[in-house]
Amino acid sequence: MKKIVSLLAVVFLLHSAWAQKIYSSKTGQAWFDAGTGMEDITGTNKSVTCAFKPSTGDLQFLVKIKGFEFWSQLLQEHFNENYMESDKFPNSVFKGKVTNIDKVNVDKDGTYPVNVKGTLEIHGVKKDVESNGTMKVVGGNISASSEFTVVLEDYKIAIPGVVKDKLSKTAKIKINCTLSIAK
Amino acid sequence: MKNIKKVLIYCLGLVAIAGSIIFYIATKKPLTGSDNPAVIILKADEFNNELVKNHKQFDSLYSNKNIGISGLIKELSDDHVFINGGDEFSINCSFDSSNFQAVIKSYKVGDSINLKGIYSGSTGFDNQASTDGLDMIGNEKSAELKTCGLNR
Helix, strand or coil: CHHHHHHHHHHHHHHHHHHCCCEEEEEEEEEEEEECCCCCCEEEEEEEEEEEECCCCEEEEEEEHHHCECCCHHHHHHHHHHHCCCCCCCEEEEEEEECCHHHCCCCCCEEEEEEEEEEEEECCEEEEEEEEEEEEEECCEEEEEEEEEEEHHHHCCCCCHHHCCCEEEEEEEEEEEEEEECC | CHHHHHHHHHHHHHHHHHHHHHHHHHHCCCCCCCCCCCCEEEEHHHHHHHHHHHHHHHHHHHCCCEEEEEEEEEEEECCEEEEECCCCEEEEEECCHHHHHHHHHHCCCCCEEEEEEEEEEEECCCCHHHHCCCCCCCCCEEEEEEEEEECC
């Protein structure tokens, strides 16, 4: 009897420890498109930090604004100095949850559609956002991806009149992270 | 009549020159770490010391500049080289795929490497992540470089 109780206690503790595991990545990618079609206004960031806790569904990511890469020097300068003011607001962050976490089994390979809800901070302004995404579990790793559409004005990103034909009032943002258990 | 022609030609010439300058500025590619010399070269632990001392000053001096780092490889993955900077500090250098292939052909985890890349900033030196409430990402100290290359 004592042996059974001890074994059950060990199994319970191991399960609890496992359930509290955090999956993370420092090589996530963020991509945005804020163009109207007249000009390429896209940027890519390859060093997004992401973290996910399956037991609670908590999801967080941090994007360094100066980490975005562009096709032109001028676009990079305008992005950092005029639109995003990256010296003042160096990071964009998301803190939220996968709201249907009960439908995601991180121990079983598969592709799981997810709903994501939380607070997105851009240019020093926080807004509640909600979106759909997917989590693909393969061999213990999780590839998470989601898309958001944001209204630039909501985040106090001013569009000068001279570029209003080139720069859209909204921006599409995609985030991809391949997460593994944090060491 | 001749004078008007001359003036017209000069004006067209000026417009052509101005147009060329504007085109050059508008289409000039951004500085990349792999294709340009580093403005400063640091060992990984020296880099950590500089950021601990005053990361804001370092950022103001070297943001979007090409910096060279030497140190031991902690991790190689997803077109990234992570260098161990000691004291729970790591440097995350992102490459394009072709440059990364050149790295993994010649290097493995634990090897000493000299890299250069455009400095994007640092995390964890002023509790910013804690302030943002990112408890899972936390205050792990790191610095990010982009468009990296080997610093030969």
